[in-house]
Structure formats: structure tokens, C-alpha cells
Amino acid sequence: MSGPLAQTPTTDEFIKGLWRDNPVFVQVLGMCPALAVSNTARNALAMGLATSFVLLMSNAVVSSLRHFIPKQVRIATYILVIATFVTVVDYAIQAVSLELHKALGAFISLIVVNCLILGRAEAFASKNGLGRSTMDALGMGLGFTVALFALGAVREMLGSGTFFGFPLFHENFQPWIVMILPSGGFFTLAGWLLVFNVRAQRRERAAALDEEALR
Amino acid sequence: MNGPPVAAGAPPSVWHMYRAMVGVGLGCAVLIVSVYQFTAPAIARNRAEALRAAIFHVLPDARSSRSFRVAPGDRFEAVEGEAPAGSRLVHAGYDEGGRLVGLAVEAEGMGYQDVIRVLYGYAFERDAVIGFQVLESRETPGLGDRIETDPAFLANFEHLDVSLDETGAAPLHPVESVKHGQKQHPWQVDGITGATISSVAIAAILRNSTAWWIPRIRRSLDDFREAP
């Protein structure tokens, strides 16, 4: 059925999605929902979890059926599977909380065109066993959720002065409104990318210096 | 995994392609329909509760409600369960004794950023709008969205005069908006400084909506008398 479930490769699949290959900050995928629903921490978290669910289920299904689906029709079937799970999530959220559904709006349905999910199905799940695909999905999903949450938390704290609805600052705090507006989304993501780039650059310089030292 | 693996380089048979697509398609269809059926009662319950909460908010004395739709001849007939698509709805509120206390009307119109949907409560005995709630809005946070939170603005709708003229066909004084602090008559809406367009939009929404609904409601008031 699936490849060997050796311990190290599996945990590595999980970890890489969190940091090294983080979908939003490193691969820069799935940005549309990342910016659109990250105006509060709660919405960002809900969106991240919904996307992770779809990613997990579609990776699992694609991986299980990978020998059954011929190459020519694979993209069409992947999209069919992803759209199905997105529809499932859509109705599930409506049943749990209409208010959350209204907050996330059409972006729940837009999970289906999140390049991240199709990307993982194509690049990984179609070539790997169920166990590794599941781990990959969990890692990427978690990385995506963490990234979204980072955006949402910053935007909510600066833009409304609250965190999950709880006021953080004194009444006199003037919220930085631009942060909850679309522009704030762009700026915040740019800020986080900056942080990642600086780290990457420092790591490269350190590696280069090490090489110099060794010679 | 089912089926023999396809040898690399060999063209897949059409049968394999059909089998994959149809098989996956059927599986997906079954899953979607099952989830839909499974969640439908919960969703309907959520919707009804949300509507009831909004109605009770704009009609403070109401304890039960019933929805009506416009029937031919501008009469109103009760709607049980799902209303037919495209019907215009109004909701009647009744107190514990089953007496009609007022009607909640949905209205919408263009705001600063996008369409705003509101629910307002009309008390026919006082000939005025007595409650107001924003259902959906995308106004600018911190500025336009003060139409939902600003207490001075919301106080406009505790008693907004919409009485009709002698013919009963149109409001005597159409709802109008005035600059903040200049409200003199009960049919005026005091605006919000810094959110002029949004507050003017609300006044326009109410003006258009009351002009259409209030004459019809008053003409056929008896249609609403029966409590559920």
C-alpha cells in the first residue's frame, strides 16, 4: 500500500512544511486567502484549519488513488476531489457557525483554487505513499495555518487593538486602521517576508564564512 | 490501490481514463450529497435562530415571530418553512399574548464601499421605526462601520417617524439625513461626523424601503393579526 513508514523521513516531511518550505513565507503560495481573511486572528485561524483539512483529505485521496488515475486526466480528477472537500468544509462551517461563515465569506469556496493544495497533490501526493503524503499535508497545513495566524495576529493587534476580540490596550489607543484594510495585508506579508529573507541571508553569510574558515 | 499499474510509456486506454474520472466523480458526488443532507437541518436551524434574534432585537417587545410574503393584490400571506425564491418577505412580531407588536422589514442599498443590508422594526401603533440592526456591511472599519456601533446614531432609530399622509399612499415626511447635531424632527437621521456617506446611505435605504412597505403594510394590517 504505502512506502516504508520509516520514522525519520516521515517526521521530516512534517517539519519541512512548518519552516523550511513554509507555503506562505517561502514558497509564496496560497496568498489570496492569506491576505483576504487575515484581518483578525480568529478568521485567520479558521481559514488555516479549513485549508489544512482540505489539504489533508485531498492528499490522502490522491495518494491512495495514484495508481488508478492515468496521467492525462490527473489534474481534472485532483480538482474534482479538492472541490468536493471544499464543498464539505463549506457546509460544515455553516452548520457550526453562521457568523464565522459570513466572516470568511466566499473565501471558503476559494480554497479550491489555492495553488498550495493542487501543488502538493501534483508534486507530492501523486508520487508518494499514503503515510508520507499525510505527513506532508499535515506539515504544510500547519505551516500555512501558522503563517496565516502570524498575519492575522499582527493585523488585528495593530489595526483594532484586540486579540481574538479581547482588547489589549487602553481606550486611548488609536488603532492603525490601515492594518485591517487590504493595504495592511500587503504590508504585513511584506514585513514577514522581510524577516524570513533577513534570516535566510544571515544563514547564507554564516555558511559562506564557515566555508572560508575551513579553507 | 485498485487496478493494474499502467506501464510507463504505454498509452493509457480510454477505458482507464473513463474509469478514473467516472469513479472519482461518483465518489465525490456521493460524499457531497451525504454531507449536504447531514448538515441541512443544522444549517436551517442556525438560519432561523439568527433571523429570530435579529427580529427580537429590532422589535424589543416581540416574543414570537412569523414570516409573511407579498401576495398578489398587495396582500400578505404567511410563509411556513422555506419561502419560494425571489419572494419579498416581512416578519411580524407578537408578544406573549399573541398580539401584533410590529413588523421587521429587510432592506438594502448601496453604501460607501458596498451594499449594506439592514433590518428595521416598524411599530404600527406608534407609526414609527423603533429598532434597527445592520445585517451585512463592508463599510470601512473604524469609520463607516460606526453605523453599527455609534450609540448616538443608533438612537435615531428608537423612534423614527414614518407616518403616512392623508391618502395613506406615501410617507408624510420622507426620511432624510441631516448633519450631525442638526436633527430637529423625528423623521430625520442625525449623521455621523467622519462617516457621512455611510450614514446618508442608511437614511436613503430607510427612506426607499419605508416608502414602499409602510403604505402596503398599513393597508393590509389585518393580514398579520393571527399569531402562530
Next chain:
Amino acid sequence: MSDTPLWSIFVNACLINNFVLAYFLGLCPFLGVSGKLATATRMGGAVTFVMLVSSVCAFGIQQLLTAIDAPYLRLISFIAVIASTVQLVEMFIKKVSPALFRALGIFLPLITTNCAILGLALFQTNKGYDFAQCLAYALGAGAGFTLALVLMAGLREKLELAEVPDVVQGTALSLVLAGILSIAFMGFAGLGG
């Protein structure tokens, strides 16, 4: 359903609620293709065309689904139609202008995952537009997308000559540009009035 005049819908979709700068739809092509002005214009044209066709099909599908009372099939049918339209457009462009086909490269099939197109179909369904309003909406959305893309391309071409710190170069800089453009477009609010 709504009585909004057609020009107002067009202006709204193009300027006030610009799909890229206000709704964050279509960001992948926006950040990927907006390097060169010529490619940007053509991408905008292709997207507008796909939007128009998808909008009409989405309207038809919605009528059909309402008639058979199967709202849960909406997402799947929309995405199927969009994928097919993009496939057709790709074949058409390949035949008519191979140079353009090569220039657009990978981004053409990526229009399928362009959230802007699916977003358009979903939004117009939610708003309950009739046929003429759908067309105005699609045209406005396409025009707005093209406008944002062209503006971005112009800015980025100019910035290639400027001195920018390495850490900001690339996507981070484009995002900052997009943020500033977004603020600028906020000035259009109230235009639809």
C-alpha cells in the same frame, strides 16, 4: 435583483472594489506576470476574456442548479467550466499567436487557479445579478485586473533601475507596491454613489 445601474456595477468592480487591490483575488499572476508591461497587458486581456465567458456560464449554471435544487454542485460545476474555458483559450491563443503563447508560458494554464475568475463567479451569484449585470460585472472586474496589472508592471519596470536593498527585492517589494496602490485605489470609494 438589485436596481444598481450597469455603469455603477462596472465602476465598482473596476475601481472601488478592485479585485486585486481590494479583494486580494488574482495575486499569483499579479505578482508573477507584472514584471513586463507587454506581458501584463496581454495577460489582462486573456483574463478578461476568460472572465466574460465564465461569467455567462456561471449565470447559466446557477439558473440550472436553482431549477433542479442542487446548490451543492455549484462549486464543482463552476470550476469545471473555468478549467474548460481556460483550456479552450489556451488552444485558441496557441493557434492564433504562438509568440504570445510562448510569452505567457506557464501562466496561461495557471489562470485556472486564478482566484479572480472563480471569485467573480461566486460573487455575482451571491449578489444575484441578472444577465446584463453579470456582463457589466465581468467587464469591470477584468478591466480592474488589467489596470492593476499594468500599473504594477509600469512601477516594477521603473524600479529595476533603482537601488533597492537585497532583502526587500522580489516579492516583498511587489507587496509593498501593491499595498500603496491599494491605498491609492481607496480614493475611488464613493464614486459609484
